[in-house]
Amino acid sequence: MARRIPLPRLTRRQRSARWQRERRQQAVIVTVFSAVLFFVLGLVSWAASSKYYTDNLKSAMTFDGRAVAMRDWTREKAYELSRFYVEYGVPAGYENDPQIAEQKASFDRGALNTLEEYLVLDKQAKAEGMTVTPAQADARYQEDFSQFRSRHILITVDKTAADQAVEDANALAKATAIRDQLRQDPNNQDLWNQLAKDYSQDPGSAPSGGELGWVGKGQFVPPFGLRLSRHPGRGAARADRERRGEAMARRRLHRSGHQVAQPARRAS
Secondary structure, eight states: OOOOOOOOOOOHHHHHHHHHHHHHHHHHHHHHHHHHHHHHHHHHHHHHHHHHIIIIISEEEEETTEEEEHHHHHHHHHHHHHHHHHHTTOOTTOTTOGGGHHHHHHHHHHHHHHHHHHHHHHHHHHHHTOOOOHHHHHHHHHHHHOEEEEEEEEEEOOTTOSOHHHHHHHHHHHHHHHHHHHHHSTTOHHHHHHHHHHHOOOTTTGGGTTEEEEEETTSSOHHHHHHHHTSOSSOOOEEEEETTEEEEEEEEEEEOHHHHHHHHHHHO
């Protein structure tokens, strides 16, 4: 059996010195770790504050001695892009498509021009004592971004007909007759399907009962789109004249600008 060698016992002074040395080492480690931690946190805070300043508070332009912050430009640009997506029917998920990159780039300068125009108008309005209420602002927003779902039956006019007046009258009479049938039961989907199949000269919507889907401001020729936009919710069928001929249309559903613009903002 091996002989155990007894370790020398430390004196009280030695134990005290050892304890103090270990405390100093711990203090140095804590100090160094704290310094590194605060340095890293300082760098992160500086980077975050610098990015926040660049994205939000940095001046995008100066007008009449007044600085316009980057966040105002970013907000206006997002608004105009959302409006562009809605008016030109850009499908969800195609906001970064290379085919519309040039159009999107034009909004960088366009948003600044719009902000400058707003400042000019705001200055003039204040000088004349004019004010815009929140209700008026919301009404304009709804007008620009609201969408409606509609369907139509298109009756075209033969532009080569010898007697154009007679051709116009015949087309209008046919559209009016279809309108009168649908007014008796405007929610009858089977009737819409049959009449669209028999009479509509729009190959895109005839197979689906004249369904046009969700559309917004500016997506139809002005006379046709204006007629639909003036009748919220459900409306009776009407005979409407447009550039392509005579069309009978009915607005079915409506959704507000908030419902339309939110997906566009998320996508951008």
